[in-house]
Amino acid sequence: MNSYRSIEWKKDRLVLLDQRRLPAEIIYIELRRYEDVAEAIKSMVVRGAPAIGATAAYGLVLATHQMDSEDISIVRSELEKAADLLRSSRPTAVNLFWAIDRVMRKSADPLIKSVDSLQEVVFNEATAIALEDVETNRQIGLNALDLIPEKVIFIHHCNTGALATVDHGTALGIIRTAYEHRRDVFVYVDETRPRLQGARLTSWELKQLGIKHKVIVDGASGFIMANEKVDLVTVGCDRVAKNGDTANKIGTYNLAIVARAHEVPFYVAAPTSTIDLSIFSGNLIKIEERSSQEITHIQGQQITPDNIEVTNPAFDITPAEYITGIITEMGIAYPPYEESLNKMVDLAEKKRINK
Numbered sequence: 001m002n003s004y005r006s007i008e009w010k011k012d013r014l015v016l017l018d019q020r021r022l023p024a025e026i027i028y029i030e031l032r033r034y035e036d037v038a039e040a041i042k043s044m045v046v047r048g049a050p051a052i053g054a055t056a057a058y059g060l061v062l063a064t065h066q067m068d069s070e071d072i073s074i075v076r077s078e079l080e081k082a083a084d085l086l087r088s089s090r091p092t093a094v095n096l097f098w099a100i101d102r103v104m105r106k107s108a109d110p111l112i113k114s115v116d117s118l119q120e121v122v123f124n125e126a127t128a129i130a131l132e133d134v135e136t137n138r139q140i141g142l143n144a145l146d147l148i149p150e151k152v153i154f155i156h157h158c159n160t161g162a163l164a165t166v167d168h169g170t171a172l173g174i175i176r177t178a179y180e181h182r183r184d185v186f187v188y189v190d191e192t193r194p195r196l197q198g199a200r201l202t203s204w205e206l207k208q209l210g211i212k213h214k215v216i217v218d219g220a221s222g223f224i225m226a227n228e229k230v231d232l233v234t235v236g237c238d239r240v241a242k243n244g245d246t247a248n249k250i251g252t253y254n255l256a257i258v259a260r261a262h263e264v265p266f267y268v269a270a271p272t273s274t275i276d277l278s279i280f281s282g283n284l285i286k287i288e289e290r291s292s293q294e295i296t297h298i299q300g301q302q303i304t305p306d307n308i309e310v311t312n313p314a315f316d317i318t319p320a321e322y323i324t325g326i327i328t329e330m331g332i333a334y335p336p337y338e339e340s341l342n343k344m345v346d347l348a349e350k351k352r353i354n355k
């Protein structure tokens with residue numbers, strides 16, 4: 001059990017751990033309006049694909065309470081407005097859209113006649129999304145165990161731990177599960193420029209878990225692989241296309257190429273909610289471009305000359321051919337991904353229906 005939660009619903013409000021301030025300060029912010037939830041996702045108070053999905057779902061819960069009206073058509077129209085705003089907060093992580101669509105589908109039931117029941121349905125679905133996320137992540141960790149030797153060296157990119165999810169994490173969850181199962185674990189943590197999710201957040205989580213690690217600059221992975229036996233690269237993802245091409249934090253593609261050059265297996269941890277079968281290949285995934293300040297400044301200090309041009313894609317696409325396997329809560333998908341990913345999504349849907 002962690003001493004912190006990235007997201008927590010408390011009575012009538014959403015509480016988020018402000019990840020922009022970590023590790024220097026542990027500050028929770030309380031949100032009562034969906035507009036503030038959208039802003040918190042945009043400004044990365046909360047980040048990581050599964051975490052922003054669950055956060056948006058709770059944003060919709062807030063939307064059902066904001067109008068203070070007994071007229072269900074007024075509350076429904078506010079809910080639609082909230083869904084649109086939340087959808088526009090970040091474009092790449094499909095979990096955001098998946099979670100919003102899931103709540104909106106439930107709320108569209110014509111049998112819901114009162115505001116009270118609408119509020120209840122939306123709350124129950126948001127809670128289900130949050131609880132399922134934890135179960136999913138633990139299962140991803142267990143599904144990966146057979147791949148992990150007794151003594152193991154990982155390289156991990158970005159942050160995919162409890163902070164990036166509702167709890168436990170995906171790729172970092174695999175590392176955590178391996179450690180809990182008494183594997184002798186060591187992790188090289190990519191610092192992850194420009195937002196430093198690795199240096200700030202992953203090392204913060206690993207330190208608390210007592211897992212041995214060293215932070216490296218993103219460009220060091222080639223040198224490390226050339227000089228040491230790295231067993232596995234594990235990364236998370238924001239969207240996996242039907243053919244297995246994977247969008248994840250900028251730098252993931254470079255890491256995959258370096259891993260291939262050194263014959264190090266490269267695994268993506270993906271809850272099935274991150275698989276987007278409606279998109280055939282990675283070149284159709286929208287990549288978020290973030291502010292140039294993230295590159296020109298470090299902690300408010302300008303590091304580049306004035307008026308230079310910058311491009312700041314927040315994610316890149318790793319072509320499926322570089323990915324050894326995609327570890328989901330339903331099992332491990334191997335190439336050809338069109339077939340195996342379809343099977344994983346199908347199994348997850350069946351499981352949900354049978355619950």
Ligand code: MRU
Nearest residue numbers: 047048049160164170236237249
């Ligand atoms: O920009 P971020 O910090 O939201 O990017 C996060 C990542 O790229 C993660 O690897 C991904 O969302 C998976 S988190 C379990």
